[in-house]
Amino acid sequence: MRQAVLNLEESMIRQVANAGMGRDDVLKFWFGESDEVTPAFIRDAAAASLQQGETFYAHNLGLPELREAIARYATALRCAGAAPIGSERIAVTSGGVSALMLAVQGLVDAGDEVVAVTPVWPNLTAQPAIMGAKVTCVSLKPVAGEWRLDMAELLAAITPKTRLLIVNAPNNPTGWTLTRAEQTAILAHCRDTGTWILADEVYERLYFEPTTNGCAPSFLDIATPEDRLVVAHSFSKSFLMTGWRLGWLVMPPSMTLHIGKLIEFNTSCAPVFIQRAGLVAMERTSEITPRIVSHLKTCRDTLVPLLQAVPGVQVMPAxxxxxxxxxxxxxxxxxxxxxxxxxxVVEAGLGLAPGNAFMVNPASEAQGWLRWCFASQDIARLGQGVERLERWLAL
Structure with missing residues (x-):
């Protein structure tokens, strides 16, 4: 095996979850997914596709009608004055993870310098490491009750030698989100240094601040089609489709053909029946996503005050x-x-994700932090979980 692969750490989240698998007495909040099943009309679309015999290969870049639907969807979310997004900039992928890995494969060589904003979902720092890149992290910091990015530190870390900047906003695990001013400064700086930006915006629609377009600020609102910007998305979070493994990339038009070649050598294509499900999800997003966002806000506003009331716990609203x-x-x-x-897990029956999992240097950055996924249909489970945490802390 390549040394870069041997050096990969086993997922800490999975290790914690494995310790509680099969135990009915554990309240499970470790994985980043809702416990609500995919809507029936999406499942029915996949079943109908299978019944019609759509079991063959599709175009590497995805069904034309799905790419067009994604382009319309992405364009509709943009702020006034943003460049329209055409289907020639869209590639359908087998999940958001695949979308991110394809972008890294397309942009990063062994020995390249990559900068990432952390804490962050571990795949985002592992993927460039798999390619043999050197990853430098700039950490968010809790300041005055919220997570903040030191822009001077970030911009100083991005030099003409920096091949790629990776940023996830809204962020997993903190819920931090880039402001428009921060995005504008980052884009201008990366234009000067020639640095590519890989923006993981899969939580774009799961945003709780007041907004006119129903989503968090996106680099696509301010970039031109030719900018060195790749944006990764997924059907997983905003459409309740985590297990379906369907995502997409938005990229400069000149890059799309080459990403299609990479898809051929990775997965060939996303399954047609899953793409049919995604197409229906796109067409009926107004029936899915606003309800999800409203419920998640209720979950957040239930859990955070309960945690804040527990002695010895520090938490900021996402x-x-x-x-x-x-x-x-x-x-x-x-x-x-x-x-x-x-x-x-063992002593309290409470399943959470360890903060170490989201840091490249956990010894100095993540000690004492835990992530709680609050996407629970049953709001009462959140209160039950806090009660278990509080009892355990009192032991």
Missing amino acids: KGGMYAFFRLQDQTRFGDSFETAKRL
């Missing part, structure tokens, strides 16, 4: 996403969050 990222402040007792998460 501006977007589906997570509460909180810290157990007694570092002498709860230093290693991976071990703490495993103990919570």
